[in-house]
Amino acid sequence: DLEYASVYVKDLNGNQWMDVNPENTYHPGSLFKVITMITFLKMAESNMSILDQPVKYAEQLNPPTQTFNSKVITPGQTYKIKDLIYYMVVYSDNHATMLLHKYMDGKIFENVFTDLGLVKPDIYSNSYQLSVKDYSKFVSVLYDGSYLTGAASDFAISLLCESDFALGLTKELPKDIKIAHKFGEAGKPGNRELHESAIVYLNNRPYLVTIMTKGKQSE
Numbered sequence: 001d002l003e004y005a006s007v008y009v010k011d012l013n014g015n016q017w018m019d020v021n022p023e024n025t026y027h028p029g030s031l032f033k034v035i036t037m038i039t040f041l042k043m044a045e046s047n048m049s050i051l052d053q054p055v056k057y058a059e060q061l062n063p064p065t066q067t068f069n070s071k072v073i074t075p076g077q078t079y080k081i082k083d084l085i086y087y088m089v090v091y092s093d094n095h096a097t098m099l100l101h102k103y104m105d106g107k108i109f110e111n112v113f114t115d116l117g118l119v120k121p122d123i124y125s126n127s128y129q130l131s132v133k134d135y136s137k138f139v140s141v142l143y144d145g146s147y148l149t150g151a152a153s154d155f156a157i158s159l160l161c162e163s164d165f166a167l168g169l170t171k172e173l174p175k176d177i178k179i180a181h182k183f184g185e186a187g188k189p190g191n192r193e194l195h196e197s198a199i200v201y202l203n204n205r206p207y208l209v210t211i212m213t214k215g216k217q218s219e
Helices: 029-044 048-052 081-090 094-101 106-115 132-144 150-161
Strands: 002-011 017-020 054-056 078-080 178-188 191-202 205-216
Touching: 002 132, 029 048, 029 081, 029 094, 029 106, 029 132, 029 150, 029 178, 029 191, 048 081, 078 081, 081 094, 081 150, 132 150, 132 191, 132 205, 150 178, 150 191
Parallel strands: none
Antiparallel strands: 002 017, 002 205, 054 078, 178 191, 191 205
């Protein structure tokens, strides 16, 4: 049962925007994966070879459980960093995410937040909260190419366009509308949060839509 929700919508080709319950904050959950992707692409600006660095999935990982599951990386296999990013973003694979965190520059991760005027996070904390408008900054800078190189921004958006999560915005939109999106879930059994942030290309005009919700999980 939904307890409360927040919405932020912005016309990315103009200055018009609107929000609902902007003061509420939420734990981003898997929306953090977009920020992890941005971090690696920022790392690649000074060391492009990092995206092709091979990483073996050697040890068994025990990531947080997810309600919405898709494809996951296979133990014993070797993947390039860019392949792990693909699994993390397109399939929201927590195994790939945990493996990437072993190679991520934590300082650059923190800088992504502070560079956008946000509070420095603790990646291991479950208490970090963001509003819909604050989270939307990460998606907005991918669209306008103001934080990463143009090529890196385009690559990031291309992965978001391949996200296979089909139970949120894509379920409600016509099939021919292009959407670059990522969902996130957080919380504990009985108290859940479900979010989605997207660029919706409506009539070739891009709109940024971020929806964050909290509610009680039915038995």
